[in-house]
Amino acid sequence: MPEQEPFRSHVEETLDALAADPGRELLVHGDRRLTAGQFRSLVHRMAHALTARGVSRATTVTLLSGNLPETIAARYAANLVGCRVNHLYNKLSADVQAAIVDDxxxxxxxxxxxxxDRAAEITRTTPVPHVLLLGDGKRDIGPDLLALAAQQPADPFAARARPDDICTIRHTGGTTGHPKGIVTTFAQAARMHRTADAVRPAGEEAPRQLACTTLAHAAGLLADVVIRAGGAVVLHDDFDPGEVLAAIERERITRLFLLPPLLYQLLDHPDAGRRDLSSLRGLTYGGCQASPTRIADAVRRLGPVLVQFYGQNEAGGISVLTAEDHDPDRPGRLRSAGRVLPGVEVAVRDADGNDLAAGEHGEICVRSDGAMTGYWKQPDLTAEVLRDGWLHTGDIGFLDDEGYVTVVDRLKDMIVVVGGHVYTTELEDLLNSHPKVRQSAVFGVHDADRTERVHAAVVPVPGAGVEAEELRAAVRERRGAMYEPARLTFLDALPLTDAGKPDKKLLRQRAGQPA
Structure with missing residues (x-):
């Protein structure tokens, strides 16, 4: 029997790739430009510094950090030590962050x-053995990890991670109630990272990604792919459409990930038609439902570069709608989330667990190596979501005869009204196709008698002068009275979560109902 090769984590493989070309530009943040060699050295020094402080394998390192090069380095270093890494969303409230840190x-x-300051607030209620700063801070809450790392050797740190150790705990939700921590092992992470870059946009050599959304979400995973693929990552602290457009032109960006609401802001910015965006080879969008009308407009303006990715932290990648599938004249295809990825099985099932035929609506269930091992410290919830090897996504959708997946709603977002169900994405698609509407978010709110009513928050085209009754009449004509919003609210912009999704929990709270 052949001897099994020792396990190597995705971080080790990535650092090996960096050693092959240490002089190449790897990370850009403001005026700073780090080479592959500088970054690799920093990771190893950080790993040595963490162990010197007493941080040990199979414990948790939590990041409270923006889009810094050192954020990525700290994550890699902690994983080398064999730690599980949890990256907080920065815009969560202090009490929710403290609950996660403790949990x-x-x-x-x-x-x-x-x-x-936020770290001091968190640790007042939730003490942590080690608090380390990524640089010299004005507030003395702990030692400077970068200074500690500078005192350590750059010799490669012998990785301590084992395949079944937990690599990451990613949280979903967390704005109310007990946050759900999604567990991924090092073995799973290694498999996902080896396959993530299987398809490279045509004509792209060394990719250049712009990370303008939080590294705690999909941008961090995509940055890993580009780093390993021989490319460079340009880091922005936050999303600003004008700055993003300027950076694409200046840095010759080839890859960009945006959630749909941010893509719309990019297209609506006055500089969108004036900047040179010809370097783009792949603009990936996902994370929440997209408007076929707006996506068709994006294809016409940007060319065949859009790719929709459908996945979940719990399920991993599920399907992809390729650039070739983005035909502006086929809105039905743009409404889908593409074909199921290789190595992934998808079944659409009814409430009793029966498989449904093509075109029938039910819950999307997934089986793949990328699915989570479970929720952190929540066995009952894990058992509810993971059944017989299948992950129940909580998404309602269907498969068509050609194997394309279409997501029509989240189970928890579907609005139950007198006479049937209202799928929020269908109503959003309709509202977004109105010439006077730029963006919308639809959600249900319970009245005092617990009857659920349809509410819609709408961002109108500036100066269009749209009226609520005008939109209600359009909805009645095209979808019937059941879909007509009981209340329409006009906003200058939709509130977004840290990841860039419309914050429907906040919209419900504004409508007078606790989220």
Whole structure:
């Protein structure tokens, strides 16, 4: 029997790739440009520094940090030590962040100096053994990890991770109630990272990604892919459409990930038609439902570069709608989330667990190596979602005869009204196709008698002068009275979560109902 090769994590493989070309530009943040060699050295020094402080394998390192090069380095270093990494969303409230820090049993909290005050607030209620700053902060809440790392050797750190150790705990939700921590092992992470870059946009050599959404979400995973693929990542602290457009032109960006609401802001910015965006080879969008009308407009303006990715933290990648599938004259195809990825099985099932025929609506269930091992410290919820090897996504959708997946709603977002169900994405598609509407978000709100009513928040085209009754009449004509919103609210912009999704929980609260 052949001897099994020792396990190597995705971080080790990535650092090996960086050693092959240490002089190449790897990370750009403001005026700073780090080479592959500088970054690799920083990761190893950080790993040595963490162990010197007493941080040990199979414990949790939590990141409270923005889009810094050091954020990625700290994550890699912690994984080399064999730690599980949890990256907080920065825009969550302090009490929710403190609950997460406590829940995941944080041994070390690594803090961007910009968030030092928040870290002090968190640790007042949730003490942490080690608080480390990514640089010299104005507030003395712990030692400077970068200074500690500079005192350590750059010799490669012998990785301590084992295949079944937990690599990441990613949280979903968390704005109310007990946050759900999604567990991924090092073995799973290694498999996902080896297959993530299987398809490279045509004509792209060394990719250049712009990360303008939080590294705690999909941008962090995509940055890993580009780093390993021999490319460079340009980091922005936050999303600003004008700055993104300028950066694409200046840095010759080839890859960009945006959630649909941010893509719309990019297209609506006055500089969109004036900047040179010809370097783009792949603009990936996903994370929430997209408007076929707006996506068709994006294809016409940007060319065949759009790719929709459908996945979940729980399920991993599920399907992809390729650039070739983005035909502006086929809105039905643009409404889909593409074909199922290789190695992934998808079944659409009814409430009793029966498989449904093509075209029938039910819950999307997934089986793949990329699915989570479970929720952190929530066995009952894990058993509810993971059944007989299948992950129940909580998404309602259908498969067509050609194997394309279409997501029509989240189970929890579907609005139950007198006479049937209202799928929020269908109503959003309709509203977004109105010439006077730029964007919308639809959600249900319960009245005092617990009857659920349809509410819609609408961002109108500036100066269009749209009236609520005009939109209601359009809905009645095309979808019937059941879909007509009981209340329409006009906003200058939709509130977004840290990841860039419309914040429907906040919209419900504004409508007078707790989320």
């Amino acid at each position: 995941v049993e944080t041994q070390a909290l690594i803090v961007d100096p910009h968030y030092a």
